[in-house]
Amino acid sequence: MKVPSRTIAVVVAIVTTAVSLGTGVCVADATGAGSDTFHVSGFGTVGFSQIDEPAGFAYTRNLGEDRDKSHFRADLDSRFGLQVNYRPTDRVELVAQAVASRLDPAASAADALELGFAAYRPDANWTLRAGRVNLDIYLLSDYRDVGFSYEFIRPPVDFYWQTPASLDGADVSRLWTFGDVQWKTKLYGGRTTEGTGGDLLVLDQIFGIMVSRESNGLLLRANAIRAKFGNTLGVEQQLMDALQSLDSLPQPAVVAQAKALASDLQPSGAELRYLAAGLQYDRHNWLFRAELDHFAVTRLPEGNYAAAYVSAGRRFGDVTIFGVESIAAASASLFKAPNWAQSLAPFGPVVAAQAQALASEAALAINSLAGRQHTTSLGARWDLTPQLALKTQWDYTHTDAIGALHWWGATTPEAANVSVVSVALDFVF
Amino acid sequence: MRNAVQLLVLSLSLMFATGARADYYIIVNASNPQPALTISEAVNLFMGRSRAFANGTLALVFDLPRDSPKREGFYRKLTGLSLAQITSYWSRLMFSGQNLPPQPLPDEATMAEIVKRNPNALGWLSTAPTDKGLRTVLVLKDSP
Numbered sequence: 001m002k003v004p005s006r007t008i009a010v011v012v013a014i015v016t017t018a019v020s021l022g023t024g025v026c027v028a029d030a031t032g033a034g035s036d037t038f039h040v041s042g043f044g045t046v047g048f049s050q051i052d053e054p055a056g057f058a059y060t061r062n063l064g065e066d067r068d069k070s071h072f073r074a075d076l077d078s079r080f081g082l083q084v085n086y087r088p089t090d091r092v093e094l095v096a097q098a099v100a101s102r103l104d105p106a107a108s109a110a111d112a113l114e115l116g117f118a119a120y121r122p123d124a125n126w127t128l129r130a131g132r133v134n135l136d137i138y139l140l141s142d143y144r145d146v147g148f149s150y151e152f153i154r155p156p157v158d159f160y161w162q163t164p165a166s167l168d169g170a171d172v173s174r175l176w177t178f179g180d181v182q183w184k185t186k187l188y189g190g191r192t193t194e195g196t197g198g199d200l201l202v203l204d205q206i207f208g209i210m211v212s213r214e215s216n217g218l219l220l221r222a223n224a225i226r227a228k229f230g231n232t233l234g235v236e237q238q239l240m241d242a243l244q245s246l247d248s249l250p251q252p253a254v255v256a257q258a259k260a261l262a263s264d265l266q267p268s269g270a271e272l273r274y275l276a277a278g279l280q281y282d283r284h285n286w287l288f289r290a291e292l293d294h295f296a297v298t299r300l301p302e303g304n305y306a307a308a309y310v311s312a313g314r315r316f317g318d319v320t321i322f323g324v325e326s327i328a329a330a331s332a333s334l335f336k337a338p339n340w341a342q343s344l345a346p347f348g349p350v351v352a353a354q355a356q357a358l359a360s361e362a363a364l365a366i367n368s369l370a371g372r373q374h375t376t377s378l379g380a381r382w383d384l385t386p387q388l389a390l391k392t393q394w395d396y397t398h399t400d401a402i403g404a405l406h407w408w409g410a411t412t413p414e415a416a417n418v419s420v421v422s423v424a425l426d427f428v429f
Numbered sequence: 430m431r432n433a434v435q436l437l438v439l440s441l442s443l444m445f446a447t448g449a450r451a452d453y454y455i456i457v458n459a460s461n462p463q464p465a466l467t468i469s470e471a472v473n474l475f476m477g478r479s480r481a482f483a484n485g486t487l488a489l490v491f492d493l494p495r496d497s498p499k500r501e502g503f504y505r506k507l508t509g510l511s512l513a514q515i516t517s518y519w520s521r522l523m524f525s526g527q528n529l530p531p532q533p534l535p536d537e538a539t540m541a542e543i544v545k546r547n548p549n550a551l552g553w554l555s556t557a558p559t560d561k562g563l564r565t566v567l568v569l570k571d572s573p
Contacts, residue, residue: 039529041523041524043520043524081524083523083524085529087529090487095526097524097526115526117526119526121480123481123485123487124479124480124481124485124487125480125481129526133526134525134526134527136525142525142526143520143521143524143525145524146520146521146524148516148517148520149517149518149520149521149524150517175479177473177478177479179469180469182473182478182479214478318511318513383511383513385513386495386511386512386513386515386516387495387513387516389513428516428520
């Protein structure tokens, strides 16, 4: 498994720091005050998957992973995470968490740092945090790397694929407890990035609110977010530069079409409105989850998107069996490239052909936003010990003729079927 | 001879009765103003949903080590969950940076000593505390 060396360096640095500071174990101090200072913990997954997919497809569990097109893979779910908590006082806490996994080669070292924040708790119910904090938009989004904490081998990919896990900014949360009922609300703001290179998703000026209610095994959570796109969406800068170079052509219709295409490919500054709601029930050996979200982009309706999933599981002692049905669909229809070859024929066959190739490339980039896919999953989890679980899962995904949403290499708008069989060992320590 | 057999039977009955019982005593420092805890208050404190006693004082919650054979029974009684489910629950809170699990202490003697010395401490024992510096706020009784 190729892990960026900088990722390894971050993890090694955290381990070394933790060890040198006297790792681990939270022990009551000699005075009996009982305040633990350092707490080192970790998690990991060793997983293997057999992927039956059309040639050219590359399955990833989220946006930032390496786009390996192999059929048998050990890097899809395998990862190792380490976390250090430092509590100098009862009210102050510093937290750092790094995760080593096989990321896209263009990923930066900072992508390995999942959490890195300072928290201040003026009392038992208020928490203020600043730094790289978790972004709990969805039920599993802020601990999606910790396989031991949920029954699936990976959170439903149709739903979680492009979810940012952390936020560079700050949040403030308040807790209310009324008997068995607990309400929590959180306001947060900042910036986040997910993915790499031409597929980097940058969201600036994020402002969001989360409200949750938990009682007797039933958790309800809702999120509303407004943010601004801070970059291009799924396209190289040179494609937009090439479209803008057509400004000099004495063909007003072509120039207007080129400007419209460039605008569609450059959502920077467009506003994102994001709504999500989730339900989780875990009681009497039954486990249900359901989530849905809606993602709307001003000035770029091709970017509008919705996804949902439902899952049900039943525990039989240490074994849990489960099933999941998920769907993701973009509202965009297929965009047809303008016929510039005909409009620009008077400028000669070479210019006309180059312009037509540019139009086709731009249409392909816009159509990468379109797609619809749904997945059926069945699986089982066996808790071997209180810190070790063995899982197996089968996923069957169908992508519609409009194209796949969450598959690298699936740019050709055609229907396809993909099946993934996985086995994983999850642990925490 | 008959009396000896009766005594043996009685002794064995008591032994098995005692062995089968697994009550757990949730304890605080004797000076803690919290008079008692309900099950849901105890669950909230031991599961990190609440950080304070009813009067707003931050609670320092203690546990036995992860490999203690008594933890399974305690958490089953308190929450109805297995240790794997408890670990899974805490891994969600811990690795999303929200909270840490109760601080583990080496054994029940240390637990009693730490709670006796700290007015904000909350812990649990598998036998009723006899030290006057400790007070039981909830007994998790074995089901009949």
